[in-house]
Amino acid sequence: MMFSGLSAFPITPANEAGEVDIRELAGLLERLKIPGVGSVGLLGSTGTFAYLSRSERRRAVDVAVEVLNRDVPLIVGVGALRTDEACAHARDAKAAGADALLMAPVSYTPLTQEEAYQHYKAVASVTDLPLCIYNNPGTTHFTFDLDLLVRLAALDTVSAVKMPLPAARSLGEDLEVLRAALPAEFAVGYSGDWGCGEALLCGADTWYSVIGGLLPELAASLAQAARRGDEVGARRIDMKLAPFWALFKEFGSLRVVYAAAGQMGLTTCSLPRPLLPLERDAESRVAAALETLAD
Template sequence: MTTGTPFRGLSAFPLTPADEHGRVDTETLARLVERLCEAGVDSIGLLGSTGIYAYLSREERRRAVEAASECGRGRVPLVVGVGTLRTDHAVDLARDAEAAGADALLMAPVSYTPLTQDEAYEHYHAVTGASGLPLCIYNNPGTTHFTFGIDLLARLSRLPTIRAVKMPLPAGGDFAGELASLRGRTQLAVGYSGDWGTADAMLAGADAFYSVLGGTLPRLVLALVRAAQAGDAEEARRLDGVLQPLWDTFKTYGSLRVMYAILDVAGLGRAEPPRPILSLKAEARKQVLAAVEPLLASG
């Protein structure tokens, strides 16, 4: 297990390269993890949405954790996603992740039948009872169609292993107001995702940013996060401006599809998104290439 605080600073989320049958390419994954360790990110977020957790079997998820843990052990904290539909399966995944070397857990309330606030609470309560690892709540309503009420977050924050929450970008951009509300009701470390909000979130005082781009081009995103942490708004805004063309492709095509294209363009590996998700077509890839090529030298 790695010492350190997994829910502060830049948490970088790499792709989980896998073949068409959902078998993880552990060699390419290990290279991506090595790149993140060398860059000095604050934590690695494995098997998040960018890590296609919902498309992988239990066995493949464990293989991914083992490969990442073997590479990063003792260097960078490894936060592992254990979201899945059934509570008993989430319990199994949490135990698997802990046994395979994870330092912390990340869990979204994945659902088909919409969950109530009480059902989500019981889901998290069961998983925290199965593992002693610190856990980050993954609030991702765009994917899960579940939104955490502040009362539920306050209730969950009283469970002994729940230490953090990963929030979507706030409607209207009121980071300061949301941070004040969350900190007034909970003791959770508050982080955000949605890469085009990195500068705003960190300048507003968020504890962490959970970055898709940071999983592949860590140095550039880390520079932005460090500038914001230091209160250097001018430099943070400058770097955000450099990244704006890429943020535009995220918004247009979806960050997951864009990251598969970047993996190829950057020469870091070849992988296809899990079907039914399709790779970007030629014109879209051309736009991604134009946005990312100027960044590769500093990524």
């Protein structure tokens, strides 16, 4: 199954002009080819899709198809402000050999539920690839009504949703509401790394993971423990990662994984401006978090 277990979201290293560093990206992807990584989520929010041009996104997908070599399914983010551009990204991803699509309802003018529906419908229909709804209100500020998710799930290729951690109810309750409304074969997963071990323990299908793109072995162990119902094992690894969860909440996971990837020698690239690197203090805390993992 495409949308199952750990989906690892790597950064997309790029220079100041927004040109993807193919060598560094290949290195990051190579590390994700291990048992327990169920899929790679290229060009997600962590992959700074919103900041990359069509041609650079295409280059990134080409590298990923080559490196992953069908050992791990490749999900590609195709979000764009304009519907025609999102459709073009979807066609590009299909042509390059992606296995699935992921799309956030990126907006400037806030979208109505109907506008989001028509946007997804248009993109879902240009390829036969399964499409995952990227429900990410922290960046898109769009709220999916349950009705909209149900309508979207009825579209042929729309096969999964990546949910944010619920604010107003427990993960168990959230999953129950979604499962009751959505088709049986529709995959429900979560992002927000600090809650995703719990989400898998509650029976979610997928953990769309930022840390999984950086520390795939640890994230895979957590995901595997949680999926086989090993609460103690899963919580032990989750605890180990707690310093990262705290940093993610304080600075945003994107800034933290860039700092960590730099410290680990995995990238020499910076975030796309206007996003700034962490300040020295926070950098030290990232270093300390990485050190505790070595113990």
